[in-house]
Amino acid sequence: MSVILTRSCGSTIAMAEGASVLEALHRHGIAHASVCGGKARCTTCRVRVLSGQEALGPPGPLEVEALARIGAPAEVRLACQLRPTADLTVMPLLPADATMGEVAGSGGLDGRECEVAVLFVDLRDSTSLGEARMPYDVLFILNRFFLEMNRALVATGGHYSNFTGDGLMALYGLDGGDPAQAVRDALAGARLMLDAVGRVNKDLATELPQPLRIGIGLHVGEAIVGSMGPPGSQIISAIGDTVNIAARLEGLTKDYDCVLVLSRTAADMAGPPPPADRLRSVTVKGRSEAVEVYACDRVPMT
Ligand code: FES
Structure with a gap:
């Protein structure tokens, strides 16, 4: 028995059994955002x-x-997931050519989905640095820190995406190549970053109230990647669960008092896994399933 799909404009189409609303619309040549x-x-x-x-x-x-994520009321559903077994009437809520900008309710984002490795780095105890040093000294130290982080990214094919106060977000694999290679490159970047922090600590030993330390979170997966931000100040960045998880993993380096928290997904892609006793299961805000991670004292070699 075929299901009749009616659109709010009054047009109707007969849906094939088991098809989603989105598939039915596209099959009938009706443009619908996706x-x-x-x-x-x-x-x-x-x-x-x-x-x-x-x-x-x-x-x-x-x-x-x-x-x-969008706080949708009960009567709002995703056309790509709806597979009705009885007649249905729906009203599209976004224009057929909608981009991710419309999703967020603000312009300036034109994304595509791709698999990327997302790396977050955070400078530990930067507040105490601010308390112990004059603002210009702090600026000097932070500039040196970011210079070194950026060098590590450039050397390993990473893309500097976002400045996060006393840390940064970086993306690997923007060229759409092998995600496993993106993870290996990100791990190489993490190693260079730790080496660089060691160098800065040596060079600025007399300036620093205590040695600089960093925490790194790394995850890989699908994300919406594109230029984001207000006109004239756009950056290439990424949004989505993969990014949220990577950020959360970086935060966990404080809880585990380690330098790197690496998702198991990323570790499995990269090569030989870290020791099994480093494996943890964590809950991440906004996700129902636990995420398996490795809490590492050093960056694994791949
Ligand atoms: S097309 Fe349905 S959520 Fe993206």
């Missing part, structure tokens, strides 16, 4: 269900997670 290609990540395909909601199954975990 930045992530139907993977329940971008929410640009969202629709308001006007009738037939009672016959729909509940959203699955991916859809629940995506809808929660």
